[in-house]
Amino acid sequence: MGDDHSAARPLRADARRNRERVLQVAQEALASDGLTISFDEIARRAGVGVGTVYRHFPTKEALVEAVLLGRIEGFVADARALSTAEDAGRAFFGWFARVVEQAAPNQALCDMLDAGSGMSLPPGSTLAGDLAAALARLLARAQRVGAVRADLAAQDVHDLLRGCLAAERRALARGGAVRMAEIVCEGMRARTSAPPAAF
Amino acid sequence: MGDDHSAARPLRADARRNRERVLQVAQEALASDGLTISFDEIARRAGVGVGTVYRHFPTKEALVEAVLLGRIEGFVADARALSTAEDAGRAFFGWFARVVEQAAPNQALCDMLDAGSGMSLPPGSTLAGDLAAALARLLARAQRVGAVRADLAAQDVHDLLRGCLAAERRALARGGAVRMAEIVCEGMRARTSAPPAAF
């Protein structure tokens, strides 16, 4: 992967400017339109030729990664930082709500977190695994102190996170309040009293 | 729209056979591959020319409706039937879980319930409104008896349903248990520890 950010040779001024501009436009376009936005459309909005976009980002995945990878890394970092927090329950639910709050307004970020639906994390990276591992640790601690239902697996939480994201995104689109995470968290919480059994 | 199911003139035997076959194949293809399945692919799997598929179903929407509309009508009918049930809380949660259970294994049905993501309900029909109204009624009754959080709007429940569907579908894909609906319902349930002050 011949990147161009090293000190090998400084980019020409116009190239640097265009790269920045494309990144900026792609950021906005992906947030509002999701992963399905086309390169032609990004080029048009950025006011450059499509060839220029491809020179800086050889594939669609490369562009998407450049824009979104950092956000997901942020979630992983958050989870790690919280994995030694004093109140394990608070750490788990806080992280969950935080991810939903931050990712919901960004269509492409949601699409990406929804691995399997089209584009997924880069194959060479361990990011998906890192996220899963960090989440699993947070969950395990919260379950150990009895804050979260014991019958939940990390994968279940992952799926609930995706679902919650979908719900929250919709609610956001119609101007609704940000309450989906709270409700789902309530559902994951261990029942302190007798379980209501059946429906 | 010149339909061909009325008694105007009976379909020729081969036409009838092909129509049935296409419907059958489309049913399966939509369930497993979702709304993005192509007509060419359906024609190929049904062993007929693509022209034949288009003769029976003039647009993609027409085919999708022929396959899925009944399912959604079923959900509406269920909701109506339950809207006078004795235990309003049980009725609400039961309906919610039932819809999730039935729709989750069907990719296209989930896609469709997720209105806004691509194809939506037919414009001329009142189905979307009917569904919303039936759900609203179920919800209102369940809230009146204190079974469901009072701060939930019908739209919130609709969004939670979609999110739950997304989560459940994923869980299903990896062979997980059917538990997402239970968790989300738990989250929607009014906390008994702090009763809604009653009347």
Next chain:
DNA sequence: ATAGAATCGGAGAGCTTTCTCCGTTTGTCT
């Protein structure tokens, strides 16, 4: 100012998808 390299822009190749058209085949009716 000018040469030369780096970068640009967008036409277009190659693919997929929806949907149309019409020559050919098949069923039906007498």
Next chain:
DNA sequence: AGACAAACGGAGAAAGCTCTCCGATTCTAT
């Protein structure tokens, strides 16, 4: 059996997408 309408099938038009190519342009260094 034979005639005629109904139905078939698949080539291909139109549109959209990703990605490539290369002549034209713009920057940089001397």
